[in-house]
Structure formats: C-alpha cells, structure tokens
Amino acid sequence: MAKQAHSDDDGSERKPQQPLLSPIKDIIKGQMIHLVPSYGNGFFFTIGVYLLEMFAVLVVTGIIMLVFGPYWWDLTAVGTLVRSVHLWAAEAFVTLMFVHLIVNFSTSAFRKKKLMWMIGSAMLMLVLLQFAFGLGLEGGLVSQVNDQAASDLWNGLGLGFWVNPMNQGAVLGWHAAIVPILLAGLIILHYTIVRRSGLNTPYRKDVPYSMVRADHVAMYKRMAYIFGAVMVFAVVFSSPYTPPLTISQAATSQPSATAMTFLSEFNSSSGTATYLDSIDPYTFSTRDVYVSVPYGYYVNISGSKNYETTLLSENASEQSSMLAAAFSYFGENGSVTNSTNSSNPAIAMASQLTVMAQKGAYQPLLQSEEASGLDETYVLRFLVDSGALNAAAQKNGLGVPQYGMLLVGSPPWSFQYWLWPYNFMQIATAGIPWWSDLENGTVAFVMFLVLLFFPFIPGLRKIPDKLKLYKLFWNRFTIPELRKKRRR
Secondary structure (H helix, E strand, O other): OOOOOEEOOOOOEEOOOOOOOHHHHHHHHHHOOOEEEOOOOOHHHOHHHHHHHHHHHHHHHHHHHHHHOHHHHHHOHHHHHHHHHHHHHHHHHHHHHHHHHHHHHHOOHHHOOHHHHHHHHHHHHHHHHHHHHHHHOOOOHHHHHHHHHHHHHHHHOOOOOOOOOOEHHHHHHHHHHHHHHHHHHHHHHHHHHHHHHOOOOOOOOOOOOOEEEOOHHHHHHHHHHHHHHHHHHHHHOOOOOOOOOOHHHHHHHOHHHHHHHHHHHHOOOOOOOOOOOOOOOOOOOHHHHHHHHHHHHHHHHHOOOOHHHHHHOOOHHHHHHHHHHHHHHHHOOOOOOOOOOOOOHHHHHHHHHHHHHHOOOHHHHHHHOOOOOOEOHHHHHHHHHHOHHHHHHHHOOOOOHHHOOOOOOOOHHHOOHHHHHHHHHHHHOOOOOOOOHHHHHHHHHHHHHHHHOHHHOOOHHHHHHHOOHHHHOOOOOOOHHHHHHHHO
C-alpha cells in the first residue's frame, strides 16, 4: 500500500518525514558512477574508491592526532592505536596508488585521458612526500633518522632553504595543511573528470565489452575488507616508538666522541661546518652555536674559569697545537671528568661542555638558540656530527642503505619499498667522487618528469601495448564477453 499523507491541524496535507540521513545519502548517490564497462566492477578497476576511503581514514585519524598532540599519540595506548591506523592506512594508500598506476599503465589508459594520467602522477608524488613528512613528525628516533636523511635529499635538490625536515614546525605545516590541500584539490578534480566521462573503455577493438550497472554492493564489501585489514595490521603490527636520542645520552655513552665533536665545532672542521651540497644550508657559525653561546652561559652560572677566552688569547700556532693535543687526548679515550681543569684550555673547555651535556643542561640551551622551539636543526646536526645518531639508527635497525631512507622500524616489511630503487642508486654511485645527493635527486626528478609526461613521449608510450600488458587485466577472467566467446 502506498504511504498516505497526514493532515495538519489546519487541514493541509503533510508529507511523510524523510530519514535524517536521506539528504546525505542522496548527495552520495548523485556523485557515484552508475554505468561501467563489463569489467569495471572488478577490484582493479574500482581502486579509486578505495583510495578515497583511505584518504578519509587518514584525514580523520590525522585530525584526532593533531587535537591530542605528540605525547598522546606516542605514549598512550589509544594514541598508539590511532597512530598505527594512520600509518597502515598510509601504507595501504601508497600501495593502492602503485597498483592503480600499474593497471592504467598496462591498459594504456593514458591514450584516451592524458590529463588524467598527469593528475594521477602529480598525486603520487604528493602522496610520497606526505608519507615522508608524516614519518618526520612521529616524534622518536625514527623521525630523527628520517629527518636527517631527508634534509640531505632536499639540500641536494637545492630546496633546503624552503624545505627543512629538521624544522618540525615547518614539516607540520607541509604535512597537515599544504600537501593535504593540494592533494584534496587534485583528488576532487580527478574524480570529477572520471564521473563525467566514465571509466576508461578499451582502446583496442579486439577487446569486447558492454556497459553494465555498477555493483556498489561488491564495492562496499571490498571497502570493509580493506578497512578491516588496516585495523588488523594496526593492532598486530603496532607502529613502533623508540624515544628520540638526546645529546645527554650521546655524551654519557660516548664522552670522548662528544668532546671531540665540541672541538670540531669550535675549529669548524665538523660535518655541519664543512657541509657542502648544491647549496650550503648551514651557514651559521658552529663555534658560536655549539660552543661560545652555551659555554658562556655555563661560565656565568658556575663561576668557572673561561677556558675558551684563554684559548683564543693564544696565537694561531699555539691554538692549533692545543687543539691537536686535545683531539689526540680524547681520541685515546682520555677522561672527561678528570680534565675539566686541564692545563690545556681546549681539553678543559671540551670536558666542561661534555659534563654539562651529560647532566642534561646543554641541549635545552642549544634548543633555545633556535627562533622556534620546534626547530631541531641545531640538535640533530650536532648528533649527526658526533656519529651518535647513525650509531643509534644502526642499533635499532634503521638507516640501513639498501632498505630505504624512510624507515618505521620493526617489522621489516613496513620499510618503504618504493625507495629501494633510489637507495640502490645511492649504493651504486657511492664510489664516484663527483656524485652526490644533487645527482641522485636530479635523477629522481627526471624520472618523475618522465612519468608525468609519459603519454607524450614517442616510443615509450607504446611499450605497454607492444608487451601486451593489457592482457593482465583484460582477459577471460575479467571480461564476461571473452568468456562467452571462448565457450563458443
């Protein structure tokens, strides 16, 4: 029976009330694709929807993490779960992007929709950048290792002035605002084009197909399976957290190496002081930042003799001799605690700074020299110069070249496989004197340009068709018409 309209008190008819969510459902249905090629209901041709799903999961979990902050997402059980869901949703998003790329490459989808291919390529690059920035914000040793490695890459590309992964405030801006806005814009544009023009139909006349209704029920089930898989991975393979390395820890475990680092910062022979890439992003005086400013504070508070002033009062030849003797002393594991009042001012100064670092008083002073408390450039560069960061990375299974720069720790399969080619290139070119991060970055950028403009490159664009890669996804298992033809 049809629903009857009800009458109000004034006698006018009142239509039955719609469910609360009906308008939202109507909007969603209006944006969905309803007719697809006969193979279009298969998993490989509905990946775009699952990408939208994972993007939504990432947005929701990301907002939750921003609301509660690093302490919550690193050190509480619920926060760790949300961080793990965020990580594995990102892993799923990247993996689905690559599968989507392979499908469109194999079926030469770019033949009919070149703009779609270019938008997708730009989205892939943004997703990889977003993943890298995300790991840099995790907050522990993983972030420190990845931020240091990523800074070398950006510096090699000549973009270190604009993108400094060691500056957590800047990275947060890129990860939480700039990249997501760009990515969301491209996603909307990409989907709008697909909705208006429909899924790609075969460019080959020998591939039969017919237009059928989209099976949204099957699609929803797959969405549930994918989300369930992400949740299982998040619970079983929780995102690991290793506390960040501090200068205090480095000075306590390796006092002599730390003292030698202070000396190298003083005489401008450290890795930071001599850092040269396509640009020189570390133009600050390592003597001022790492020695003079914090040591001056130490002298004022402790009332100790200022050994730096004593050292600088000597002539250049005598200074060099004292510094050489100090390097030799600490190189032979000379005691730090027994040399804070050494007759050699270089030894005394480095020893006092090391003791200050062991007690945890040095790093806060160093951090306070930064314009922003979120900028960790000074701290991380010191840890890099001392060798402590690399040692901690190796001890925790991070920083292994052949596994990629972006590492999230155990389990091993959560390493970022898409960086393997880049890192194999790093290993292969390690012995070439003139080859650096600039060359590696240039090769990576050129490969991205090749991917972006692939539909327009003669010869290359014909490779998928010549290799008949379309048969991987257009075959009797995916196209009903081919099965019928085979039966005849």
